[in-house]
Amino acid sequence: MADTQITILGMSGAGKTCYLLGLYYKMGAGMRGYTITTDEDTDVRLRDRYAKMCDQSLGKERFPAGTDNISKYQFNLQHGYNTIMSFDWVDYPGGTLDRKNEGNLEEYEDVKKAINNSSSLFICVDGSLLCGDDVDEKIDRVKDECSSVINTFFSEYFESNNVLPPTAIVVTKYDLCKDDTDEDELCDIIEEAFSPFFVKDHNERIVTIIPVSIGLNIMDDDCAGKLKPLNIHLPIFMGIWFALSKRIQNHIEGMDSYKKKQKQETDRARDKKAKEENKLWIFKSKDEIQRLARAIQEAEREGEKHTKELNDMLNVMTNNSDKLIKELEKIPYVYINGERGTFSDIIK
Numbered sequence: 001m002a003d004t005q006i007t008i009l010g011m012s013g014a015g016k017t018c019y020l021l022g023l024y025y026k027m028g029a030g031m032r033g034y035t036i037t038t039d040e041d042t043d044v045r046l047r048d049r050y051a052k053m054c055d056q057s058l059g060k061e062r063f064p065a066g067t068d069n070i071s072k073y074q075f076n077l078q079h080g081y082n083t084i085m086s087f088d089w090v091d092y093p094g095g096t097l098d099r100k101n102e103g104n105l106e107e108y109e110d111v112k113k114a115i116n117n118s119s120s121l122f123i124c125v126d127g128s129l130l131c132g133d134d135v136d137e138k139i140d141r142v143k144d145e146c147s148s149v150i151n152t153f154f155s156e157y158f159e160s161n162n163v164l165p166p167t168a169i170v171v172t173k174y175d176l177c178k179d180d181t182d183e184d185e186l187c188d189i190i191e192e193a194f195s196p197f198f199v200k201d202h203n204e205r206i207v208t209i210i211p212v213s214i215g216l217n218i219m220d221d222d223c224a225g226k227l228k229p230l231n232i233h234l235p236i237f238m239g240i241w242f243a244l245s246k247r248i249q250n251h252i253e254g255m256d257s258y259k260k261k262q263k264q265e266t267d268r269a270r271d272k273k274a275k276e277e278n279k280l281w282i283f284k285s286k287d288e289i290q291r292l293a294r295a296i297q298e299a300e301r302e303g304e305k306h307t308k309e310l311n312d313m314l315n316v317m318t319n320n321s322d323k324l325i326k327e328l329e330k331i332p333y334v335y336i337n338g339e340r341g342t343f344s345d346i347i348k
């Protein structure tokens with residue numbers, strides 16, 4: 001099992017598999033020192049699949065067929081070949097989400113489990129729903145085709161975790177609608193279609209809106225455009241950053257309790273030594289005093305060594321987190337408890 005799980009929720013045809021292949025294509029090659037890696041077999045399979053998507057001569061055939069069963073992947077996000085964090089990802093048929101009774105129940109339960117275990121969730125909104133110029137119609141389409149089904153999963157997540165996960169609303173195929181829906185309108189539509197995410201109350205809600213595309217001109221000339229993913233790494237960086245922050249918090253708590261325990265143990269040994277030293281000379285054992293002195297010294301040395309190791313680990317994690325924040329500052333639409341802000345506001 002990986003360090004964390006990230007799951008994308010999206011209906012059939014919304015672009016989940018293309019997102020995964022685009023992500024691996026872009027991040028497999030590396031970007032500003034970051035790479036995404038996986039095991040050898042998966043690497044070969046994913047490379048074959050994105051090579052087909054790169055083939056500009058295949059027309060519509062270059063795109064993957066609809067997913068017909070669930071596949072699980074484990075990836076590592078690395079910087080300079082050092083792993084920042086590993087994450088599990090599932091790719092599943094979008095139909096699973098709204099066909100729970102007639103479809104494969106086991107598959108549905110598997111996807112639901114992945115969702116409830118995720119540290120961050122992505123909602124995949126098909127950008128083709130945002131084509132045209134009637135805003136109300138676009139809102140209705142997103143509600144009918146996406147929000148209505150996806151809401152159920154968030155309400156179940158909230159029930160089992162008592163918090164809402166950091167959520168990225170990923171607008172796929174943004175190339176198709178960018179001329180009809182500018183960025184302000186995009187935010188208005190998403191805020192209305194996913195209104196529970198933008199409520200201002202005491203529950204923590206962190207939501208971003210990230211338009212992505214696997215290639216701005218990919219559909220031009222009979223789908224002969226170039227595969228050139230746009231923004232595809234940002235949701236993943238966001239998910240990893242939140243999981244890393246949680247890990248840092250747990251690590252600091254672990255360090256505090258280790259220090260406390262360590263102090264208690266050496267205090268106890270010191271008390272024992274003092275007691276031995278205060279005994280009447282006929283009962284006092286020099287050997288025992290020396291043994292206790294050695295034990296105290298050894299415990300202190302061990303404590304310092306382990307504290308240094310823990311500090312080094314903390315520094316590595318904090319460093320990685322600071323680096324990711326620099327990338328995340330590029331996400332323009334961040335909402336903290338319903339208010340527009342930036343990633344730096346989350347840290348505050």
Ligand SMILES: Nc1nc2c(ncn2[C@@H]2O[C@H](COP(=O)(O)OP(=O)(O)OP(=O)(O)O)[C@@H](O)[C@H]2O)c(=O)[nH]1
Nearest residue numbers: 012013014015016017018063066067094173213214
């Ligand atoms: N123009 C454009 N089309 C895209 C983009 N991403 C995906 N598509 C198109 O959308 C189709 C469906 O994408 P998939 O990734 O297969 O959708 P899915 O969510 O995996 O669908 P299921 O497997 O059925 O759940 C693809 O065959 C492409 O034609 C994009 O960024 N831009």
Ligand SMILES: [Mg+2]
Nearest residue numbers: 016017066067
């Ligand atoms: Mg698919």
